[in-house]
Amino acid sequence: MGMGRRTGFWLPVVIIFFWGLAVLVLQDDTLREKVFTLFMFVGLASSLNLLLGYSGYISFGHIVFFGLGGYSGFYLISQHHWSIYPAMLAGGVLSATLAGLLGLAVLRLRGAYFALATIGINEAARALVGNFGPFGGATGLYVNFATYQQYGGAGKALWLTFILLWLTILIILTVSFMIKDSRFGLGLMAIREDEDAALVMGVGAARLKTLAYMFSAFFPGIIGTLYFFKNGNVEPGDAFQLQMSIEMLVMVMLGGQGTVLGPLLGAVTYQGLRGYLLTSPIFKNLHLAMAGLILLLIILFVPTGGIGWLRERLPRLRKVLE
Amino acid sequence: MRPKSLVGLVVAVILVMAKIMWADADTSKTRTVVIGFTASQTGKLNVEGTRQINGLNLWIEQVNAAGGIKLPDGTVIKVAAKFYDDESSKSRVQELYTKLINQDRADFLISPYSSGLADAAAVIAQQYNRIMITAGAASDSTHKKGYTVVYQTYTPASRYLTGAVDLLAGLDPKAQKIAIVYEKDKFCTDVVNSLTSYAKQQGLQVVLFEGYDSGTTDFAPFINKIPAKVDAVMGGGHFADTSTLARQLYEKKVNTKMIALLVAPPEDQFAELGDAALGVIGPSQWEPLVAYTPEAANSLNIAWIGPKAGDFIARYRSKYKEEPTYHSAGGYVAGLLLEKAINQSGSTATAKVKEVLDHLDIMSFYGRLRFDQTPAGHGLQVGHDMVYIQWQQDAQGKLVKQLVWPEAVKTAAAQPIKAR
Numbered sequence: 001m002g003m004g005r006r007t008g009f010w011l012p013v014v015i016i017f018f019w020g021l022a023v024l025v026l027q028d029d030t031l032r033e034k035v036f037t038l039f040m041f042v043g044l045a046s047s048l049n050l051l052l053g054y055s056g057y058i059s060f061g062h063i064v065f066f067g068l069g070g071y072s073g074f075y076l077i078s079q080h081h082w083s084i085y086p087a088m089l090a091g092g093v094l095s096a097t098l099a100g101l102l103g104l105a106v107l108r109l110r111g112a113y114f115a116l117a118t119i120g121i122n123e124a125a126r127a128l129v130g131n132f133g134p135f136g137g138a139t140g141l142y143v144n145f146a147t148y149q150q151y152g153g154a155g156k157a158l159w160l161t162f163i164l165l166w167l168t169i170l171i172i173l174t175v176s177f178m179i180k181d182s183r184f185g186l187g188l189m190a191i192r193e194d195e196d197a198a199l200v201m202g203v204g205a206a207r208l209k210t211l212a213y214m215f216s217a218f219f220p221g222i223i224g225t226l227y228f229f230k231n232g233n234v235e236p237g238d239a240f241q242l243q244m245s246i247e248m249l250v251m252v253m254l255g256g257q258g259t260v261l262g263p264l265l266g267a268v269t270y271q272g273l274r275g276y277l278l279t280s281p282i283f284k285n286l287h288l289a290m291a292g293l294i295l296l297l298i299i300l301f302v303p304t305g306g307i308g309w310l311r312e313r314l315p316r317l318r319k320v321l322e
Numbered sequence: 323m324r325p326k327s328l329v330g331l332v333v334a335v336i337l338v339m340a341k342i343m344w345a346d347a348d349t350s351k352t353r354t355v356v357i358g359f360t361a362s363q364t365g366k367l368n369v370e371g372t373r374q375i376n377g378l379n380l381w382i383e384q385v386n387a388a389g390g391i392k393l394p395d396g397t398v399i400k401v402a403a404k405f406y407d408d409e410s411s412k413s414r415v416q417e418l419y420t421k422l423i424n425q426d427r428a429d430f431l432i433s434p435y436s437s438g439l440a441d442a443a444a445v446i447a448q449q450y451n452r453i454m455i456t457a458g459a460a461s462d463s464t465h466k467k468g469y470t471v472v473y474q475t476y477t478p479a480s481r482y483l484t485g486a487v488d489l490l491a492g493l494d495p496k497a498q499k500i501a502i503v504y505e506k507d508k509f510c511t512d513v514v515n516s517l518t519s520y521a522k523q524q525g526l527q528v529v530l531f532e533g534y535d536s537g538t539t540d541f542a543p544f545i546n547k548i549p550a551k552v553d554a555v556m557g558g559g560h561f562a563d564t565s566t567l568a569r570q571l572y573e574k575k576v577n578t579k580m581i582a583l584l585v586a587p588p589e590d591q592f593a594e595l596g597d598a599a600l601g602v603i604g605p606s607q608w609e610p611l612v613a614y615t616p617e618a619a620n621s622l623n624i625a626w627i628g629p630k631a632g633d634f635i636a637r638y639r640s641k642y643k644e645e646p647t648y649h650s651a652g653g654y655v656a657g658l659l660l661e662k663a664i665n666q667s668g669s670t671a672t673a674k675v676k677e678v679l680d681h682l683d684i685m686s687f688y689g690r691l692r693f694d695q696t697p698a699g700h701g702l703q704v705g706h707d708m709v710y711i712q713w714q715q716d717a718q719g720k721l722v723k724q725l726v727w728p729e730a731v732k733t734a735a736a737q738p739i740k741a742r
Contacts, residue, residue: 030424033417040413127535130506138511138533142441145448145468154449231412232445232467235438235508238412287364 008322009177012261013170016042020166029155032162036230038271039162039169043223044244045251045263046172050216052249053258054185055209056192057107060115060245061122062220067239068125069095069221071135074228078143079134083150088164088225095221096214103210110195119242126240140235161230165223172219176260177322179215188212189258243288247274250291253298256305260322265306352390354400355670357382357660358428360408360418360443362435367410370649371435374458376642377653378432379403381661384637391661394668401657408434412442419446428452429670432656433472435649437461437479437509444472451672453663453679456701457656458649460607462512465694465702471672473679473693474703475655479509480516482605483556485708486582487521489603489727489736490554494579497553499529501578503544503567505559506533510584514557526553538563541570548576558583565595572598575742588648588711593721600721601739605708607648608688610635611725611733612709618730619685628658631687655688712736 016039023035048062073091076082082090106117130138151157179185187208190198199205228234247270255266270291277287302309307321359378362371382401385391391399404426406418415434422428423446431447431454433440440459447454448469456464460476490497500521504514511533518528529552532544536559548555555571555578558564564586571581572595580603586592587604612631619626628634634654638646646654660675662684667674683692683705692705710727714737724734 028424030417030421033420037413037417130535138506139463139508142463142467144466145445154445158449227413230445231416231442233438233441233463237507238438 006177006181006322007320008260009174009181011320011322012173012177012264015264016166016169016173020163020169023162023166029158032159036162036165038268039165040223040227041247041251041267041271042264043165043169043172044220044248045255045267046169046176046260047216047219047223048248049252049257049259049263050176050179051212052216052252053262054179054188054192055212057110057209057213058115058249059118059216060249061118061120061242062216062248063241063245064118064122064125065095065099065217066220066224066227066244067122067129067236068098068224069217070224070228071129071141071234071239073221073225074141074143074234075135077147077225077229078141081147084160084164084225084229087229088222091225092218092221095224096218099213099217100210103213107206107209107213119245122240122242122245126236129239130236138236140233140238142233143229145232158230161226165226168219168222168226173260173264175215175219179212180258180260180322184208184211192258246288246295247291250295250298253295253305256307256309256311259305259307259311262305262307269306351396352398352400353670354402355429355664356402356404356427357430357432357657358419358422358426359403359405359432360415360422360434360439361405362410362439363407364409367435367439370458371410373647373649374435374653375405377638377646377650377655378457378657379653380638380641380650381654381657383641385657385661391664393665399664399670404428408439410436410439412438415439415442416446419443423450423452430660430675431455432457432653433459435459437464440464444469447472453660453672453675455656455659457652460509460512462699462702465699468697468700470700471676473659473701475652475659475688475691475706476607477703477706477708479512482513482584482708483517483582484520485605485710485727486554486556486580486603487517487524487526489582489710490526490580491524493736493738494553497526497579499527499549499552500554500556501530501548501552502528502557503530503532503534503541503548503555504557504584505536505538505563507536507559510557510559513584517556534559534563536560536563539566541567542574545570545574545576552578554578554580554582556580556582558586560584561586561589561591565592568592568602569595569598572742577739577742579738580736581739582710587713588723590645590723593713593723596721599713600715601713601737603710603712603726603736605710607706607708608651609648609709609711609723609725610645611711611723612687612689612731614685614687614689614731616685622685622690624690625662625684626686627662627684628655628686634687651688655686655691658686659691710736 023032069091072094073087076087129135148154148157151160187203190203191205251266251270252263256262277283311318361375408414431452433443433456435458437459440456441464453471456474460479462478462480502514504510529549564583582603587602588606616626663675663678667678680695690705694702694704711723712726713721714724716722725732726736
């Protein structure tokens with residue numbers, strides 16, 4: 001069945017479309033900022049899901065692609081005066097290329113070994129960037145406020161950044177569904193269930209895994225460029241936060257790995273929960289510990305996440321909840 | 323209606339109208355300005371962020387208790403604070419400052435603690451043309467981005483350790499060699515890059531320039547590279563690593579005339595290092611020992627604002643049951659600056675307050691404050707100087723903190739490190 005006729009495809013896309021449209025119509029700056037943060041996490045979680053959800057490979061250091069892509073895009077804007085449009089694409093392409101090269105090596109590892117390697121990559125990238133002169137070393141890079149003038153001023157530039165992120169999220173959801181609905185996705189899911197059996201059945205595991213890794217790295221590179229462009233500066237400490245990697249994992253697992261709607265649901269739920277925990281007098285210093293506990297409980301009791309649980313319990317919803 | 327009744331009615335209406343007009347006039351004389359900020363109540367900057375906000379809240383309490391800010395036209399400005407927890411996270415800062423401006427209608431902004439968070443907030447302040455005082459941010463780069471409404475209270479990172487070079491020249495005019503070992507993060511790198519340039523300008527040789535990663539606990543590889551007969555060791559990073567570096571410099575018997583390190587030495591806990599702390603010098607934005615006075619302001623022909631140091635310390639201690647630090651002083655002074663600018667401009671309008679801030683040259687218990695007015699570095703702090711403390715022994719052999727620089731406020735002369 002074509003994806004155009006599938007409710008499961010339209011549901012997340014329609015949610016995000018109208019959500020973003022509502023922000024644009026209301027022209028409320030405060031709402032825009034709040035939704036920007038939320039969309040950013042939806043995008044990052046959905047990107048991770050392309051690898052984790054479909055192929056079962058757990059990347060603990062996936063934030064490296066947000067950091068490196070963001071750094072590269074921001075470098076082009078601040079040092080070479082590129083416009084945000086090509087710069088964000090360049091950030092994405094560089095992230096994907098790097099993932100392709102790294103994937104050739106680390107995707108040979110499985111399970112915990114792969115997860116450990118991804119943490120190592122993130123830490124190595126942080127150390128590299130912190131010593132890399134063109135990226136400003138430990139002091140990072142910044143843009144002059146006048147840079148925003150070419151977009152009609154800082155106010156319009158912030159709206160433009162929001163719109164670009166919104167469109168990026170819509171593309172990520174579409175790509176996520178297309179992969180899930182394709183032969184490529186079927187191959188990835190075969191790898192997830194039993195990689196050796198998939199190999200025996202003729203699935204080109206190495207090529208498919210690398211491609212999935214590249215797709216899942218491309219979008220964080222774009223999101224990173226948009227985020228740092230909006231912030232006006234980038235530093236190694238902000239770009240490679242391992243904590244964000246763990247939060248991305250929690251979001252995917254919470255919503256439902258291997259589903260299109262799951263990361264969206266997970267990101268929104270986690271952000272709401274995080275807001276509550278951080279303002280709660282009891283939990284405010286324990287929010288990461290709580291995130292870890294949630295992850296543990298999900299893995300133990302609801303390994304398929306929220307959407308997976310609903311699909312199992314309510315078969316009628318399977319067509320709607322992809 | 324009888325004429326008497328008509329007269330009575332007219333008189334009553336006039337009285338009511340007069341009452342309403344009087345009430346209106348009375349209200350128009352009192353206004354409330356909202357000062358918006360985020361406080362790092364959770365996350366890694368919790369301690370410093372909370373101290374900064376304590377200082378600011380003390381100023382708000384005092385200014386309101388004194389009846390508000392009185393403008394020349396008789397209007398009284400009361401101050402209200404509106405703040406949120408930024409979780410020490412950049413991803414929250416822009417969202418919250420946008421909310422402070424648009425929903426809470428903040429008239430003025432105070433930055434969060436740390437250069438990274440202040441940088442993120444400054445973009446929003448400039449975008450909405452709201453004056454922001456960066457209370458706890460030392461980065462120079464924030465003020466090189468073309469902002470026109472952002473003003474810094476801290477001495478910038480580029481001048482954090484340059485005074486130590488002048489101090490070294492005073493300790494030993496023949497000093498030639500310095501070794502720099504520093505934490506490789508934005509703040510420390512900014513500090514040591516400027517230190518290196520200044521040292522070279524002064525004819526010193528930088529014989530070692532080594533950065534270490536955040537979280538380093540073993541400094542032996544760096545200490546072993548320090549050449550013999552080096553005149554000073556400078557650098558460090560944040561509290562934990564700087565304290566460890568100082569201890570290991572002592573354990574490895576590094577003999578030098580001066581050790582000047584960032585962040586940790588001014589903290590009271592640094593004395594717990596015992597002999598390893600003896601002689602170590604550290605820069606600080608402000609110390610309770612500093613005695614800037616109205617007389618000092620007079621001698622410079624500039625205005626004095628706010629309480630004397632003793633008053634500030636006593637009130638802070640009484641309210642929070644702890645000693646104020648430079649973070650607390652920075653928060654308080656951010657409020658004082660706004661008070662002075664609003665009062666002098668006679669207005670709360672951004673353009674008028676900005677005009678005053680641009681040309682302000684004043685002194686308070688915190689020191690002198692003046693801002694760069696050039697487009698290349700607008701708002702950068704150019705009036706305030708770091709003070710340098712040194713851990714020395716008193717008559718009983720107990721470790722005490724002494725101010726050794728600048729000359730105008732020092733409580734003791736700097737001493738060379740004893741042979742180890």
